[in-house]
Amino acid sequence: MITLTAPVAAATHAAFEYAAIALGMLLYRRLAARSGQPAVTAPGRFGVMVGLLIGAALGNKLVNLAEHPELLARWAQGDWVLPGQSIVGGLLGGLIGIELAKWITQQRASTGDTMVLPLVLGMALGRVGCLLAGLHDDTYGLPTSLPWGINFGDGLPRHPTQLYDIAAVLALGALLHHHRQRLHTVPGLQFKLYLAGYLAWRLAVDGLKPVPHAYAGGLSGIQWVCALALACYLPIVARHWRQLPPLRS
Secondary structure, three states, rough: OOOOOHHHHHHHHHHHHHHHHHHHHHHHHHHHHHOOOOOOOOOOOOHHHHHHHHHHHHHHHHHHHOOOOOOHHHHHHHOOOOOOOOOOHHHHHHHHHHHHHHHOOOOOOHHHHHHHHHHHHHHHHHHHHHHHHHHHHOOEEEEEEOOOOOOOOOOOOOOHHHHHHHHHHHHHEEEEEHHHHHHHOOOHHHHHHHHHHHHHHHHHHHHHHHOOOOHHHHHHHHHHHHHHHHHHHHHHHHHOOOOOOOOOO
């Protein structure tokens, strides 16, 4: 059973979240330097990072608002510091922010592949904080009779969807790493496959979570965001996938 008071849960979740961000940034800097990419402060490069941060911050909150539209009333009353955030929103917002910044600064080189490992490890670490936060976080699952269900303090064994998420991102990262030599022939494809895979995963696994606000089809806001993003993104992924060299027999 996992039970923490609200203040302790919030502090624990924040500690793991900041640790995940720090780990991700450290790994990204090392991998970027190893691959010969320009420093973050290089001309044009800084603008791309600013686009990433602004896009991720906005996407984070906007998708959380789609998941919890009741927060709009607080926003309309001038409460700009709204609780909650969304990994899906951060990923999509960061992607859009980067692409806009690259278009403005006229950069074409793909840098997404360098972000895959930092994202995998950062997201996995961040989910540990979600797990420990228990009922004070929106990532727990529906009640289950399966033997690995976890009681987060309400007396009901629930799907540990945080652990499912950790397993999913680690497995996806391991699969991409295993095929990295072939995937490297198409710059940016590893990131595209990671993002598409995670969106598909969230579309499925969020069906095991309580739906705070049901939209068409009984899907949550995040599920609809994932479905729409996949509809737009998969043709791009498929186009790049077709550029891969054939497998050697």
